[in-house]
Amino acid sequence: MEKLYIIPPRTSTEAVVAEANLTKPETTRSISRRFLVNKLNFLNFQDRTILVNLIHKKYGSSLSLSAIPQPCAGERLDCLWSEITDPWVIKSHTFQNLFITDGKKCLIVDPELISIDEKGISLLLPETCSESVSRKTKRQSSEGVQVQFTQSSAIFKGTLLDCSPVSFRVQVSSPSAHAFQWINSIAPVSLQLHVGNECLYSGECRIIRQTLNQSSGIFVLAPINDRIQRYKPKEFRSTRYVLVPAPNAVFTHPFTGRTFNLKTIDLSGSGFSVEESAANSMLFAGMILPELELSFAQNFRIKCRAQVVYRNTNSDGEKDCIVKCGLAILDMTMEDHVLLLSLLQRAGNKNSHVCTNVDMDALWNFFFETGFIYPEKYVFFQTNKTEVKRVYELLYNHNPSVARHFIHLEKGTILGHMSMVRMYENSWLIHHHAAS
Numbered sequence: 001m002e003k004l005y006i007i008p009p010r011t012s013t014e015a016v017v018a019e020a021n022l023t024k025p026e027t028t029r030s031i032s033r034r035f036l037v038n039k040l041n042f043l044n045f046q047d048r049t050i051l052v053n054l055i056h057k058k059y060g061s062s063l064s065l066s067a068i069p070q071p072c073a074g075e076r077l078d079c080l081w082s083e084i085t086d087p088w089v090i091k092s093h094t095f096q097n098l099f100i101t102d103g104k105k106c107l108i109v110d111p112e113l114i115s116i117d118e119k120g121i122s123l124l125l126p127e128t129c130s131e132s133v134s135r136k137t138k139r140q141s142s143e144g145v146q147v148q149f150t151q152s153s154a155i156f157k158g159t160l161l162d163c164s165p166v167s168f169r170v171q172v173s174s175p176s177a178h179a180f181q182w183i184n185s186i187a188p189v190s191l192q193l194h195v196g197n198e199c200l201y202s203g204e205c206r207i208i209r210q211t212l213n214q215s216s217g218i219f220v221l222a223p224i225n226d227r228i229q230r231y232k233p234k235e236f237r238s239t240r241y242v243l244v245p246a247p248n249a250v251f252t253h254p255f256t257g258r259t260f261n262l263k264t265i266d267l268s269g270s271g272f273s274v275e276e277s278a279a280n281s282m283l284f285a286g287m288i289l290p291e292l293e294l295s296f297a298q299n300f301r302i303k304c305r306a307q308v309v310y311r312n313t314n315s316d317g318e319k320d321c322i323v324k325c326g327l328a329i330l331d332m333t334m335e336d337h338v339l340l341l342s343l344l345q346r347a348g349n350k351n352s353h354v355c356t357n358v359d360m361d362a363l364w365n366f367f368f369e370t371g372f373i374y375p376e377k378y379v380f381f382q383t384n385k386t387e388v389k390r391v392y393e394l395l396y397n398h399n400p401s402v403a404r405h406f407i408h409l410e411k412g413t414i415l416g417h418m419s420m421v422r423m424y425e426n427s428w429l430i431h432h433h434a435a436s
Contacts, residue, residue, distance in 0.1 A: 031107060031131045033075075039100060039107065040069045040077060049082050050100045052121055054093035063093055067121065077111065080120040087118045095121070106132050139164040140256040140282060146194040147172060149205070149221070154182045160193060161218070163255055165284040165311060165323070167208060168193075168221045180212045191221055193255065200254045200288045203228075227285050227310035230328045238268035241347040247302075249274050249327070251292040253282055264294070269341050271309070271328040278321035283308050288330070294340070302340055305331040334401055345406075351415075353407045358396045358414075360389070366414040372434040395419075404428070408435075 043050065051064045067079035095116060098109040108130045111123035145160035147170045156179070158172030168191065174180055183189075185207045193201040205221035212218075242265070249262045249272065260282065262274040272294070276283060287308045294302040306327040313323050332340070342354040367373045381388055395403040401422070408416030416435040420428040 028130055028132045030128045033125055033127050033129075036107065036109065036125060036129055037072050037074070040072045043100070044069050044071055050079070050098055052079065052098060053096040054089075055096050056093055058092070062096070063089070064099070065089075072125075075125050076114070077123045077125055078120065079123075081118075085118050090116055090118055098123070108132065139167065139169070140253075140258065142255045143257070144195065145255050147191070148194070149189045149191040149219075151183060151187060151189045154179060156217075158216070160255060163282075165281050166222060168205070168223075169218065170221065171216060171218050173216050174214070177214065180217055183207070183210075185210065188224060189221065191223075195254050198290070200290070201284075201286050203286045223284060223286070225285060226312070228307075230307060230309050238270045239344075239348060240266040240268045240273075241344050242266050243343075243347055245296075247294045247296045249292060250295050250301075251289045251306075254288070254290060256282065258282070261295075265324065267294075267340075267344065269329075269337070269344060271306075271326060273324055273326045276323045276325065278313060278323050281311075281323045281325075283311060283323075283325040283327075285309060285311050289327070292327075296343075302336045303332070304329050304336070335399070338399070338404070349408075351408055351410050353409055355399055355404055356407060358405070358407060360393055360396065362412075362414055363392075363396065363417070364389075366417065366436070367434065370434040370436050372432070405432075 040050075047068075049066045049068055052067045054063045054065065055061070056063065065085065066082040068082050070078040070080065072078075095113045098107075098111060100107040100109065109126065110129070111125050114122040114124055116122070139162045141162045142160040147158045147160050147168075149156055149170070149172070155175065156172040157175075158170055161169045161171055163169070170191075188204045188206050191201070191203060191205045192199055204224045206224055207219060208222050209220040210217060246264050247267070249264055250259070252259050262276060265273045265275055274283070285308050289306045289308075292304055292306045294304065296302075307330055308325055309328050310326045311323060312325075313321060338355050342356065345352045345354045394400065396405060403419065403421055405419035406417065407414060414436075417432060418430065418434075419432040420430050423429045
């Protein structure tokens, strides 16, 4: 009885829709029994549940019980209750219908009752059922995400039940007997989402809906802002490049555990943007992605830590609604960052090379021809020229973490050069620069 959903008396469809926190259905269509059976078997395969709706025989109030569908091969469907059910509940209620949802679409099924008891229910499926599309954006279930939201110094802690870019459904416990009375439903709350000991989202939200009892409450919260200011504004921004072929951003969503593979639109050394379908969008401003890969090919991948900084929706028609999200790179290994910058430099100018391997004979010839090594300088180090050659070979062709170089190369001829050495952890010294 712990997770039973008690709903005030209302019509059957309204009760089910309210329990799932859905808005008024926008479109409805008829679904065949074959599609329904495939959906039920998928839910069984994923160890997910459906809702069985009951009506009280005397008072007419609605009750929804969570049930696990068993493998189905035809007309008959057997379900087991996911929680221990009081026999009194079964005796005092009559069966109404089934409700199946994937977070965006829902199926309302009116089967024929075969039997029902405290262990489960058996039904005869109809030829068709109704499918309603009630959300523009699908909400995904979450596990293991800790929630903390505050309002006027009142702190509430709990878990994230499911989420989407436009809403979060959280369940929190009451710190005291009357704590929920402190909540002002028209004022914003500050929400934090933690995975383990790491905070991966923090932002202001407004309360859309709340269902309360003495010890716990379920809140539906909507983020107020669709962009954040991660860094201070810069006078000169990094150039964004459109690569062909474009890399894919591959990551595991920190709150749902699902793997996403999104095509990048543009890319720079400090961030990138991706496109999503609005119906299946799961990125929202402020969320941190601890591990993300920019996948160029099977064995060419650049790893980073990123944060979503904005989410823009652009639609000419509702069916073609596209969401563009911008992400800032928070952290990346030095080797991967050099690799990324080298690729982007080539995208901007095909003759520009960053930290590429260099023909050392051609480089020394360039130094002498441009006068970078003038007679007095050469006299200074010529007695150690063998050691100087060895050191430069290491610096230019083995990419140590203390050296970087830029080469402008046309048809195999070096026309420009600049290099830096790392003097301190965050300080670099430009020590070679020359051009013909």
